[in-house]
Amino acid sequence: MSVLHISLSFQTEGRSQMIDITDEIQDALEKNHITEGIANIFVVGSTASISTIENDENLYQDMQEVLEKVIPMEKNWKHHQTWGDENGGSHLRATLFGPGICVPVTKGKLKLGTWQKVVLMDFDTTPRNREIIVTCFS
């Protein structure tokens, strides 16, 4: 049994863009011959999150509506007084969704449902280059 960290990077547009990163993770598992175990998928940084969702542009738009209702971006959050960077809503969204998830790996595949994809959500206000750490135990 061994542990392996795989670092992947993704260019995002920010603004709560949702990116299906399932294929990139699956490719990394195959390249590293991970067959049975678990993959922890973690995004480095305090304004982005990982979860699972169906890859559907309509659903992504629905999520924007939920996010905007629960944690609006344009609100004058107190955090803006700290740095003047206007991304209080980005931080709050990221804390709510959390920084990562674990997905079982069986027979070399992420054990996801048919429509269940791993999604990177970048809540920051500007484009970012995001580092994802995939930690595999197998």
Add this chain to the structure above:
Amino acid sequence: MSVLHISLSFQTEGRSQMIDITDEIQDALEKNHITEGIANIFVVGSTASISTIENDENLYQDMQEVLEKVIPMEKNWKHHQTWGDENGGSHLRATLFGPGICVPVTKGKLKLGTWQKVVLMDFDTTPRNREIIVTCFS
């Protein structure tokens, strides 16, 4: 040290039903002689989630009220245009709560608080048979 995947299945009623699955997971750990390590509990599919909660029917009803306020089911979500399956709210709820959690295992027991139980939340609109993967490292 070794990894073990245990597959459990649960029949649900959907409609955001919450089911305490702690005993089934604990039984599976004991049957497989897992004593020290961690259990990742993951639900396969994009309209269900795992978290922890006190097993109290009143609290389950409170959660329905929160869910309905934050992500109402009857809303005409854009996702409904994609498949016509009316479960946009189910997907959004599942992404918010996430697909799984890790729970420490010590002395053969899930290391939970007295009232803290592992809960399967099935947000889909109809009854489903759900597969839970319990991945144990010990």
Add this chain to the structure above:
Amino acid sequence: MSVLHISLSFQTEGRSQMIDITDEIQDALEKNHITEGIANIFVVGSTASISTIENDENLYQDMQEVLEKVIPMEKNWKHHQTWGDENGGSHLRATLFGPGICVPVTKGKLKLGTWQKVVLMDFDTTPRNREIIVTCFS
């Protein structure tokens, strides 16, 4: 490869207090010579959560506002009929944020972003002594 459980305790004020526990976890990793692997950080109990956030008092206040909007504490939750302990909102918040997260450990350090800190959120209505289990695979 081995597994290690580290138990840490924190005195909180409850009332959704947010406490940056990054340094205590990092110290525990160093004391136990964990260099490459993962740390699962799990709070025992059904009215507290773990996530990541920037350590900023203004942002913490913003989070209180979001929490109060989504899951108000003063509401007469049905759960209050069960035990009369007035902490229905505490339970609901904890289930929403979840009991724990996994963070990669590389070169002996939690692999967090510059501003990304591990936070204990204690949603209960009174001060509590909280047990955190840090389970390390390395």
